[in-house]
Amino acid sequence: MNETAYTNRRTKLLEMITEGVIILSSAPTKTRSNDTEYSYRQNSDFYYLTGFEEPNSLLILSKTKESTRTILYVEPHSDEYALWNGAVLGVTNAQQQFLVDEVHNIIEYPNHIKEILRDHIHLYFDFLDDSHHLKVAQNSAKELRETRGVKLHVRTFGDATYLVRTLRLTKSHEEIEAIRQAIELTALAHHEAMRVCKPSMREYELQAAMSYIFGVNGVKSEAYGAIVAGGNNANTLHYVRNNDTLRDGDLVLIDAACEWELYASDITRTFPVNGKFTEAQREVYNAVLDVQLRVIEAIKPNVKRDWLQKYSEELLCQALIDLGILNGQCDALLEAKAHKKYAPHGIGHWMGLDVHDPCPYTDDKGESLCFTTGMVMTIEPGVYLRIDDESIPLKYRGIGIRIEDDILVTDEGCENLSSVIAKSVEDIEGMCRG
Numbered sequence: 302m303n304e305t306a307y308t309n310r311r312t313k314l315l316e317m318i319t320e321g322v323i324i325l326s327s328a329p330t331k332t333r334s335n336d337t338e339y340s341y342r343q344n345s346d347f348y349y350l351t352g353f354e355e356p357n358s359l360l361i362l363s364k365t366k367e368s369t370r371t372i373l374y375v376e377p378h379s380d381e382y383a384l385w386n387g388a389v390l391g392v393t394n395a396q397q398q399f400l401v402d403e404v405h406n407i408i409e410y411p412n413h414i415k416e417i418l419r420d421h422i423h424l425y426f427d428f429l430d431d432s433h434h435l436k437v438a439q440n441s442a443k444e445l446r447e448t449r450g451v452k453l454h455v456r457t458f459g460d461a462t463y464l465v466r467t468l469r470l471t472k473s474h475e476e477i478e479a480i481r482q483a484i485e486l487t488a489l490a491h492h493e494a495m496r497v498c499k500p501s502m503r504e505y506e507l508q509a510a511m512s513y514i515f516g517v518n519g520v521k522s523e524a525y526g527a528i529v530a531g532g533n534n535a536n537t538l539h540y541v542r543n544n545d546t547l548r549d550g551d552l553v554l555i556d557a558a559c560e561w562e563l564y565a566s567d568i569t570r571t572f573p574v575n576g577k578f579t580e581a582q583r584e585v586y587n588a589v590l591d592v593q594l595r596v597i598e599a600i601k602p603n604v605k606r607d608w609l610q611k612y613s614e615e616l617l618c619q620a621l622i623d624l625g626i627l628n629g630q631c632d633a634l635l636e637a638k639a640h641k642k643y644a645p646h647g648i649g650h651w652m653g654l655d656v657h658d659p660c661p662y663t664d665d666k667g668e669s670l671c672f673t674t675g676m677v678m679t680i681e682p683g684v685y686l687r688i689d690d691e692s693i694p695l696k697y698r699g700i701g702i703r704i705e706d707d708i709l710v711t712d713e714g715c716e717n718l719s720s721v722i723a724k725s726v727e728d729i730e731g732m733c734r735g
């Protein structure tokens with residue numbers, strides 16, 4: 302991403318407010334135990350506006366009727382810090398690299414904030430931000446209110462994340478390229494898992510085979526904790542133990558994907574442990590696949606996201622009827638939410654800098670958003686048939702299937718960004734044979 306991209310985003314953000322100060326903090330570092338830390342991941346909203354990956358930094362944007370101002374506070378260079386952790390960018394380098402109006406040492410921030418807030422009415426921040434920096438700003442706002450001679454003071458708090466995440470909904474060409482790269486490497490990893498999978502392996506061995514592919518290709522982080530669920534384990538939606546034995550004749554569900562330049566991918570495939578679907582598995586698999594293909598087919602600009610959810614539930618409910626798992630009229634079963642027992646989760650979510658991109662799903666009136674070009678959403682229908690559920694035909698018990706792809710909305714309709722990953726019964730069985 303070049304620096305002008307970040308400048309444009311900051312400009313767009315400032316255009317969304319009439320006046321005020323926006324404060325966004327970098328992600329805090331988190332202690333794992335004693336003096337070791339969890340690996341650092343930048344706050345996605347902060348990163349979206351700066352491209353800056355260091356902790357202990359702060360972005361401030363301000364706007365009056367006459368002018369705007371952008372300030373970045375960064376950790377200064379220190380020989381001691383550099384010895385243990387490597388050099389930070391520092392004030393001088395940051396000044397050269399970032400197209401903000403000012404860069405300062407973070408130590409200076411408490412001395413500046415009162416002057417920055419003076420005569421402003423709106424203060425925008427992340428309501429989940431519990432950093433010391435934000436407390437300093439809020440205290441300064443209080444002090445200004447009590448100071449004689451100050452004409453205007455902060456009297457409205459606004460949610461900065463809502464503004465930033467509204468911008469994050471529509472991905473630029475560069476962002477889509479990063480997502481494509483993440484998906485390309487995730488495709489290699491899923492195909493590797495299909496090739497190496499054998500009965501009696503452990504779930505974590507498949508996970509390790511995928512992690513190896515990510516690692517040797519320069520992936521810094523996976524986008525979320527991998528799910529590798531053999532047989533009935535797939536019916537635990539957030540199964541992450543990944544330590545069971547993979548059994549001959551079972552399916553394995555893998556929901557795993559990597560991040561590239563902080564952009565996520567999110568892919569699920571379900572395939573036979575021994576490489577060959579049984580008749581019963583094929584029936585359920587093709588039913589889920591058919592739903593997924595039809596939902597993807599329906600994505601285009603001006604379609605409401607809520608409608609897509611409803612449509613997917615109708616398709617899933619009918620599929621469950623056709624399989625003989627549900628009995629009755631589709632409308633009545635939908636009304637009674639009977640399908641939710643076997644297909645409990647939503648059809649998909651926004652994806653971008655976060656795997657579950659926290660962008661709005663509704664407008665200011667609470668109306669569902671329509672798809673527009675540049676949005677990225679996962680489509681992931683799933684059917685989960687527990688082994689101990691005696692209401693299900695015996696041949697289907699213990700089968701859990703989810704198929705998930707990452708879909709880009711285009712002017713013409715949509716593009717399945719992960720279409721290269723084996724998905725039809727024939728392609729999967731071919732990939733499993735190597």
Ligand SMILES: [Mn+2]
Pocket residue numbers: 567650679681705
């Ligand atoms: Mn997902």
